[in-house]
Amino acid sequence: MMTNALLALVLLGAAAQEPLVAVKASRVLDGTGKELSSAVVLIRGDRIESVGNEVPPSAQVIDLGSATLLPGLIDLHTHLADVEGVHWEDVLLKTTPSQAALAGAGNALTTLRAGFTTCRDMGPTWPYVDVDLRNAIDQGVVPGPRLMVAGNYVTPTGGAGDARQFSIYVEVPIVQTLADGVDAVRHAVRTNFKHGSDFIKILATGAVLSKGIPPGAQEYSDEEIAVAVEEAKRWGRFVAAHAHGAEGIKAAIRAGVRTVDHGSMMDDEGIALLKEHPETYYVPTLYVTTAINEEGKGSGVPDSEIERSRQMTEVAYRTFQRALAAGIPIGFGTDAGVFPHGRNARELTMRVEEGEPPMQTIVSATSLNARIMGWEDRVGSIAPGKYADLVAVEGNPLTDMSQLEHVRWVMKGGVIYRDELPKR
DSSP: OOOHHHHHHHHHHHHHHHHHHEEEEEEEEEESSSSEEEEEEEEEEEEEEESSSOOTTTTTEEEEEOOOEOOOOEEEOOOOSSOOSHHHHHHHHHOOOHHHHHHHHHHHHHHHHEEEEEEEOOSSTTHHHHHHHHHHHHHSSSSEEEEEEOOOOOOOOSSSSSSOOOOTOOOOOOOOOOOOSSHHHHHHHHHHTTTTTTEEEEEOOOOOTTTSTTTTSSOOOHHHHHHHHHHHHHHHHHEEEEESSSSHHHHHHHHSEEEEOTTTTTTTTHHHHHOOTEEEEEEEHOOOOHHHHHHHHGGGGHHHHHHHHHHHHHHHHHHHHHEEEEEEOOOOOOBBBOOOOTTTTHHHHHHTTTTTTTTHHIIIIIIIIHHHHHTTEEEESSOOOOOOOEEEESTTTTTTGGGGGGEEEEETTTTTEEEOOOOO
């Protein structure tokens, strides 16, 4: 029988057999706000072993030359498992879950190659397709980002994403997103976790891309939002709240949700509440309204919903600027899927254009997002013990954030998925 000490030696010996890889770059932004010059990241297997300046003689060297190396980027608000360019109502009437799954596999690879090695997926139109996509990625069946998934969003009758927005004679029985009343919301939370969801997405207000109650209106009662949070906590999980309107935002914060996504019409009281509730984070999505305004018609978005987007655009931007001035931590999300996947980094550029310091923007999309997800022990910074999730660009994002819209080198878990930097 093998003793514990002997087993430890065997495991240590097995780890030592994995080749050591040294990734060199002239500039490293480590994800915590530090900039390092001419750093060397040592990788063994799928993990970072150390960060320093020396290259061991035994290491296999990947020299990225004058490139900037960063941790893999993290997007807290994606919709990978949807058919791109098809409005969600048409998805229900004209596509199948298997089409969504196949599209999701392609979207996942596109997103990974764009430099986003971790994503939180906020729920597909066809329920639980994101759960299967997450599992397929984890099992190595398809390449894609590390995923935390919502499975099936929770919304009330007449609320955002109500799948019965058609004729009263048309139903999509497989889509069971509706929950009305405290007991029904509790049941919906339990059902989501039973079927593999990692967290709960609740729609606290109306939505831009939906009929029914308007985006500024609170659609769930304070009690209904609170019970979702209470039940999620029993499972050791959290709730992300889709929320545009000020009252719905404040109700979600008071209930203890983990993130307020969009947060478009958040008022000064809402910002003050966030300061009082440091475990809740604001996650704006600025670029998506611009994309809807410019491209929504070609994707089948009704004119009424494009008009909702136009009305929301300036409000959302002003809210972001006020949140910046207040000094609250701001998570990074995009709503990718409403616009084509792979464009996620456009949000980074827009935030800098709106006044956010570039290093703060990068920290938001790396270590801060990892903390929001509860994954700070595995992703979000270039540090020993973290996954070897790294991306590189030719220029310096601190002086030109649009460089991150053109990621040229991507590694996830020690495996290279994009290698288009000039060879040295």
